[in-house]
Amino acid sequence: MNPIVLTRHKDTLVEYPAAFDGEVNDNSNLTSLVGSIVGQHKVCGGRLEIGSTSEIWNAIICRSCYLRVVFPKEVDTYGKLREWFAMMIKIKDPEVRGETIDH
DSSP states (O other): OOOEETTTOEEEEEGGGGOSSOOHHHHHHGOOOOOOOEEEEEETOEEEEEOOOSSSSEEETTTOOOOOEETTTTBBBBHHHHHHHHHHHHOOOOOTTTOOOOE
């Protein structure tokens, strides 16, 4: 599985091989993994787990540094997760949108 960038600060989900039987790819389902490890946080090496935060939101939480990112429950595969966070980063980060920032 290719890494998934979760934040504009380059927090990245990478595959956590011990957590899965078989190959993980963009079509792999996330829904059945609520309460389980979904990957590893590349920055700190911590385990990333998925949890339900409400009727419409899930979160990925790092069990080492406590990074927490939320996403809608309809994002139910790794591929949709990659697309969701890429879209959120583009919306929230002026540099990604090609805008200049006055410092």
